[in-house]
Amino acid sequence: MQRDKFFKEIENVKHPNEKLIKTHCSYCGMQCGMNLRVNTATNKIIGVEPRYDWPVTVGKMCPKGVTAYQQTNHDDRILRPLIRDDASLKGTKEGFREASWEEAYDLIAEKFGELQENYGKDSLSVFSGVSMTNEKCYLTGKFARVALGTRYIDYNGRFCMSSAAGGFLRSFGVDRGSTLPWTDIHETDCLFIAGSNTAECHPTSMFRIWNVQERGGYIIVVDPRETPIARRADLHLDLKPGTDLALANGIVHLLIEKGYADEEFVNQHTNGFEETKELVKQFTPEYTSYLTGVAPEKIERAAEIYGKAPNAIVMFARGIEQQHKGVDNVSGYTNMALVTGKIGRPKSGVATFTGQGNGQGGREHGQKSDLLPGYRKLTNPQHVQEVCNVWGITPEEMPKPGVSAYEMFELMDQKEIRGLYLLCSNPAVSAPNLNFVRSALKKLDFMVCADFYLSESAEFADVILPSVTWSEDEGTVTNIEGRVIKINKAQEPLGESKPDWQMQVELAERLGKGKNFAHLKTAKDVAEEFRLASKGGSADYYGATWDKIEKQDGVFWPCKDEKDEGTPHMFLDKKFYHPDGKAQICALPYRPPAEEPCEEYPLRLTTGRVVYHYLSGNQTRRIKFLKDMCPEPYVEVHPDTAAIYDMEHDERIRLYTRRGEAVYKVKVTEAIRKDTVFVPYHFGHEESINLLTIPALDPKSRMPEFKACAAQMQKLDSKKVL
């Protein structure tokens, strides 16, 4: 299915005494196909072989993917549960001793029980992540609400995809990250890519993206930095960080004014056009240029290219989403497709580059503070009843909605939340305003962390439970396209490590909730219950059976029953998911970033990824090749700016904001705006740029504004040395 011109029949190399296990990468939303090489004598993973027959990525992998297998049998793996008796050592690696699972479970059950007895059910919290299978994400939601009975569960998607979700829900009434399969990308005529450093963050999209230009199509890139994709783009709109909505409004205004609006589509399939047309009128090229710093001619040219293109795809990522108006930015750029009718057909649409491996599936099935499986809402009594029927509880027993990820740290600080079960995430690196977050973690009465390495966040735990890597368990993941795919098990769990779902089933038993969990003995058992729980929701996975995934090279949701082959293209019938079947064109007033540069803090600080690392770097910083390629963070500074500050390339300087400071090496490059500095966020302890970032949250998605705050630099006083 969806085999295209890049697909070639190639047989894999077979080494003696080896078998190949088909699976996908552990890292980003691309979920590149790969084969893990397993030694048949030792049954251990020993390498990687390209998976040429995976239709999305045809064998291609980035350096993270190529070396992903090195996580499994890494020396840093935690092999047995760890307990720390001396709470004064919290925030360090010290004081842990090995323990049995029995002892660890007993301690957790005792401490969690005490806290809930003394301070109520909601004194506990669960902080989760989406770099794990749908089955684990689903069960984590059930674990929090049924086994712990707490309202406080949220996840790291609040730092990743929640703005995209909020924007899509408002514009389309449904949140599927891409309205079309990735195999359409190279066939479109114009790619409008905003806030995505695609070549570094989703490298295996690049062969399709470059092909658009080779066919004579256009690439337009919106980014404050001249990223590798911006370097070759036909047009690079080099805006100030945090001004996307102004640019989106400016382009929508031009699309309407220059006659590129599709009146028939707008009239029949959308609401909100007139208000939007009125609102964007003030965003003339000159005014938009004043707000964004992009030359008016470039804005006009971008609108002309996108408007004229027979087919076009609007794409974006964290650059526009990690802002305190991230949801508005998403709807703002989505307006371009709705106004021109470039959606609901092949080769045209809207897509976000999903950051985490299961960023899509992980946000749909009940890890979010207000959501239940199948994208059901906790505030909808019928939705609650449907899920209660599957879980075997009453609606009265279902906890109410909690708060978002960052707000949970505020409650920890206020001692409202006293216990934490953390899994699949490393917020001591990835959350904003880390001085505050780390102090909140330290205040917890009791913290459990499930991870396969001792992350910076695990350093705050009382108990560490050894989980497995992605290669030691099976289950499904929903990739960047909305395609449900299968992760396969290549090796037995190392040491005494266990998959997260198994820990939660066993802990539920200790917590007296065995009857709701005991039937889940395998990942497949969880998968069957999860499909049922999603049935009838807007993210319906009921028909996405493991057999069908294998047979069809994945299944695009929604997939409602056994006969349904899934939905690669959304909205082909021009029916959107709002009750009247229409999409919403949104009139969105512009707001600047929460913190604008000032005399004291004159620079704009923005953050992002490098190609060699993933998220908090807890995995990739341990892989030798990746560590060698990018061992430490740095601050990118334009040469003119470096000259003003009298700073040289490779010089160590102090970078600071109202919230924190850190010391970085200067990387002088013309590939960034003069008013902007950039630091990658993958590093821990005193190297974390999130010590400096601002926790200004989007009012809808509760996404912090990682991408724009005000900063200042200072030379270190080197003369003091000797």
Added chain:
Amino acid sequence: MKKRLYIELENCIGCRSCLAACTQCGGHEQRNRNYVYDVNPHVNRQTMPLMCLHCENPACARSCPAQAIQIHETGAVLSALVEKCIGCQNCTIACPYGIPKFDEEENLMYKCDLCIDRTKDGIPPMCASVCPSNTLQWLTEEEIEQKQRRHDLDNDKWVTSMPYLEGATNVKVNLPGILQGTEKLF
């Protein structure tokens, strides 16, 4: 059908996946054997891979006093035979592209062998298999000819097996400029 490594420099995004993959070819002892350069790092993000071009008459092999560098029937210029290499490093000096690397501890040279365990059976080398940007491709002669016709701008932009440096090479390279002759769709 004979296939060759083909390099389209314009596509490179500097991810160095080719180097990571190089270590994964069973015969490479986890050491990568090629290079990716930042062309002008203080100015922009342009990068380029520097792979062994597998010259038809390779300077590395010619310079080897021990005849340790063999040429495979496919044209791949192999890494020095361990039992013959005397560690003189002539090859590292002779190669105009600086390809052969030297292992100080083992006193042995090592270089790209075009993943000979794969390419002898027509399976693409690891670098071209994984390259996310299609900078490195594994193409038939016909496919390369098509590329050549397409990118031949009659202005010397296409450089392949030209009589520069070491003359004819088995690997074909296309210098930056592939988009110069592209006609825009609209």
